Amino acid sequence: MSITVPLLKAAQAESAAPAATDVALDLRGVGKTYDTPGRPQVEAIRNLDFQVGRGELVCVVGPSGAGKTTLLRSIAGLLDVTKGEVVLDGTAVTGPPEGMAVVFQEYGRSLFPWMTVRQNIELPLKEKGIPKAERREKVDKALAEVSLTEAAEQHPWQLSGGMQQRVAIARAVAYEPTVLLMDEPFAAVDAQTRAELEDLVRSLWKRLGVTVLFVTHDIDEAVYLGERVIVLSNRPTVLMEDVNVDLPPERDQLSTRSDPRFGELRGHVYSLIQKAKAGHRPEGEEA
Amino acid sequence: MTATTYAKKAFLALGLPLILLAAWWIASAGSTNPFWPSLQTILQTFPETWTPERLAADLVPSLARLGIGFSLAVVGGIVGGTAIGLSPTLRALSEPVLEFFRAVPPPVLVPIIALFAGYTGWLGKIVTIALGCLWPILLNTVEGVRGLEPTLTDTAKSYRLSWWRRLLFVVLPGASPRIFTGARQALSIGVILMVISELFGANRGLGASIVQFQRSFAIPQMWTGIILLGLIGVLLAAIFKVVETRMLAWYMGQRQIERGE
Numbered sequence: 001m002s003i004t005v006p007l008l009k010a011a012q013a014e015s016a017a018p019a020a021t022d023v024a025l026d027l028r029g030v031g032k033t034y035d036t037p038g039r040p041q042v043e044a045i046r047n048l049d050f051q052v053g054r055g056e057l058v059c060v061v062g063p064s065g066a067g068k069t070t071l072l073r074s075i076a077g078l079l080d081v082t083k084g085e086v087v088l089d090g091t092a093v094t095g096p097p098e099g100m101a102v103v104f105q106e107y108g109r110s111l112f113p114w115m116t117v118r119q120n121i122e123l124p125l126k127e128k129g130i131p132k133a134e135r136r137e138k139v140d141k142a143l144a145e146v147s148l149t150e151a152a153e154q155h156p157w158q159l160s161g162g163m164q165q166r167v168a169i170a171r172a173v174a175y176e177p178t179v180l181l182m183d184e185p186f187a188a189v190d191a192q193t194r195a196e197l198e199d200l201v202r203s204l205w206k207r208l209g210v211t212v213l214f215v216t217h218d219i220d221e222a223v224y225l226g227e228r229v230i231v232l233s234n235r236p237t238v239l240m241e242d243v244n245v246d247l248p249p250e251r252d253q254l255s256t257r258s259d260p261r262f263g264e265l266r267g268h269v270y271s272l273i274q275k276a277k278a279g280h281r282p283e284g285e286e287a
Numbered sequence: 288m289t290a291t292t293y294a295k296k297a298f299l300a301l302g303l304p305l306i307l308l309a310a311w312w313i314a315s316a317g318s319t320n321p322f323w324p325s326l327q328t329i330l331q332t333f334p335e336t337w338t339p340e341r342l343a344a345d346l347v348p349s350l351a352r353l354g355i356g357f358s359l360a361v362v363g364g365i366v367g368g369t370a371i372g373l374s375p376t377l378r379a380l381s382e383p384v385l386e387f388f389r390a391v392p393p394p395v396l397v398p399i400i401a402l403f404a405g406y407t408g409w410l411g412k413i414v415t416i417a418l419g420c421l422w423p424i425l426l427n428t429v430e431g432v433r434g435l436e437p438t439l440t441d442t443a444k445s446y447r448l449s450w451w452r453r454l455l456f457v458v459l460p461g462a463s464p465r466i467f468t469g470a471r472q473a474l475s476i477g478v479i480l481m482v483i484s485e486l487f488g489a490n491r492g493l494g495a496s497i498v499q500f501q502r503s504f505a506i507p508q509m510w511t512g513i514i515l516l517g518l519i520g521v522l523l524a525a526i527f528k529v530v531e532t533r534m535l536a537w538y539m540g541q542r543q544i545e546r547g548e
Contacts, residue, residue: 076445095444102445109438114460114537123456124446157541175446 024089024211025052025075025179031083032070044070046236047084052179057205057212059222061269062232062240063277068215071237072183075213076102089178099178103185107165111156117143118152121171128175142174145204162193166200173204182214186221195253198225202251219273223247223265224256231272233281240272240282324507329514332507337515341496346515349493352409353481356416360473364421365466368428369458378429389426393419393476394483401487412484412492419480420473424466431465432458464538467531474527478520493519 032045044067052058062068073079075086077096086093088100101124104110111120121139130138143149146166156164165185172180182201186194202225205212216222222229223245231240245265247256256262308326315325337346371377371385397415404411435458443457459466485494493516500509532539 073441076441078441078444096447098447100445102442104438104442106438109436110442112439112442112457112460113541114463115456123448123452127446127448127452155537155540157537157544 022054023051024054024056025213026087027051027075027084028087029084030071030074030081030086032067032074032079033082035082043236045074045081046238048232048237048239049084050230050239050242052211052213054178054211055209056227057202057214057225058228058230059226060213060215060230060232061217061219061222061273062237063234063273064217066232066234066276067237068217068232069183071232072102072181072213072215076100076181101172101175101177101180103165103168103172103180103182105184105187107161107168107185107188108156110168111164111171113155113157116153116155117148117159117167117170120156120167121174124171124175138174139170142170145173145207146170146200160193161189162197165189165197169197169200169204173208173210177210179211179213182212184216185214187217194221199251199253201225206249219266219269220257223262223269224251224253229265229269231269231276233276234279238282240276243269243272321504322506324510329507329510333511333514336508336511345491345493345496346519348409348491349481349485350519352412352484352492353416353477356413356480357420357474357477359413359417360420360424360477361470363417364424364469364473365428365459367421368425368466368469369432369454369462371425372429372432372462373458385422385426385429389422393422393480397483397487406484406487412481415484416477416480420477423472423476424469427465427469427472428462431462434465435461464535467535471527471531474523475520478516478523482516 027048027050030045030048031043034042034044048071060068060071070079074081075093077086077093077100080094088097091097112123115123118139121142122135125135125138139152140149143152146169148163148166148170151159151163151167156167159167168185186197189197198221201212201214204210214222214225216225226245229243229245231243232238233240243265247259247261247265312326315323316327318325371381393415396418400406400411400414400418404414406412439457439461443453448457481492482494482497485492486498490499493512497509497512497516500506500512
């Protein structure tokens with residue numbers, strides 16, 4: 001039973017796959033089992049089907065150990081899936097795809113400390129073969145977007161944690177990806193900086209029209225940021241619920257968070273996570 | 288830096304050498320033992336022994352061989368170490384061999400190399416220095432490449448950096464602190480091997496001169512050779528430090544901030 005159900009679902013997903021280009025990212029029956037010789041098999045992700053529309057901001061939450069990082073690394077093409085496929089812009093992901101940029105949780109470890117902020121942002125653009133003058137322009141623009149123009153010639157380690165993460169975001173933005181993946185990017189910064197960075201992500205998303213998939217363990221953050229919140233079950237991961245966030249598009253740390261609807265959504269996602277933690281799984285799924 | 292901190296640094300750097308020199312001077316003053324000449328005699332002998340002609344004939348070739356051997360080891364160590372560090376297969380293959388060669392003291396190689404490369408010319412000496420210097424650089428490069436932060440590697444991959452950009456902008460800079468550690472160890476081994484390689488079959492060179500002075504009972508001259516050797520060591524270490532400070536400025540700055548200094 002536990003084998004046939006995901007297969008069935010995968011087949012359904014494939015037949016229902018839309019050809020329209022308004023889907024930026026499409027997960028079709030994605031599963032990941034770690035099979036290291038000499039160790040017991042670990043089924044991290046059993047079956048995940050969801051889509052992220054072009055220009056959408058979708059958050060992914062789940063209980064700790066729900067395979068969030070596995071999922072993100074699979075979408076980023078850094079990890080091979082064992083079942084199903086991840087499709088970006090109509091092309092199956094087999095390695096890190098062209099139209100994707102990733103902002104990692106460990107900002108201090110994702111920036112190259114031997115390069116200045118400018119060089120860090122410029123390196124991926126060099127790889128794209130963008131001429132020098134244009135590169136400079138794009139770096140300046142990206143730095144302005146995250147209000148870090150004055151830090152261009154500094155090294156990342158000379159900046160605060162929040163500023164470093166802004167550099168990582170600027171690097172991703174300058175790359176002009178179809179989909180921006182963010183892996184718990186604010187987990188390691190203090191609460192005030194976190195609120196600032198959340199608003200930065202919202203405003204960048206609006207201004208630049210980029211598609212964002214934001215993975216977090218923080219329920220408030222997920223509801224505050226997302227247009228949709230995808231709630232994951234515990235291991236082996238399946239989809240608990242795809243929650244639509246019907247909050248007004250203009251969000252504000254004070255008014256949005258005190259909005260009764262915010263409270264309801266937050267409570268709903270919270271109870272889903274609690275259920276997931278207790279081992280509850282959606283109907284038709286067995287642990 | 289203010290003048291006082293400079294003065295303090297200068298005092299710390301020069302204080303102990305001056306005390307040791309003074310002690311040597313006093314202890315050896317008026318010595319009549321021919322093997323143990325007074326420091327005064329040695330210092331007086333220094334300029335007449337190490338004339339520009341002799342420096343050009345003995346010191347320059349020694350340093351040139353050291354330079355060539357050391358450079359070959361740096362290039363070979365970095366290339367080999369990077370390849371081994373990046374490839375698990377290569378690592379599994381080479382690990383026991385590397386451990387074996389690391390355990391062999393480099394001077395032991397001298398007679399063997401002499402058999403194949405001869406010992407009157409430059410080749411054997413350069414090979415000795417290069418082989419001795421190779422291992423610390425190679426092994427440290429392997430460790431440096433392996434110890435690369437996985438998130439940095441993921442970042443490089445997700446931005447689809449080509450392999451040579453990854454090598455040049457990510458792998459090598461990331462491994463550079465370890466490469467420098469290896470190169471520093473290699474440099475002192477290189478100086479030792481520079482001398483040892485000349486003790487056996489050479490008539491020119493710093494090591495050869497010291498042996499010849501000793502055999503011809505030119506004892507004060509022998510002592511000046513030893514002092515000159517020490518001075519070269521100090522000079523090389525200083526040059527190394529300058530290069531390291533320039534190239535690893537990011538690393539030192541980062542560490543300083545991490546330690547909260």
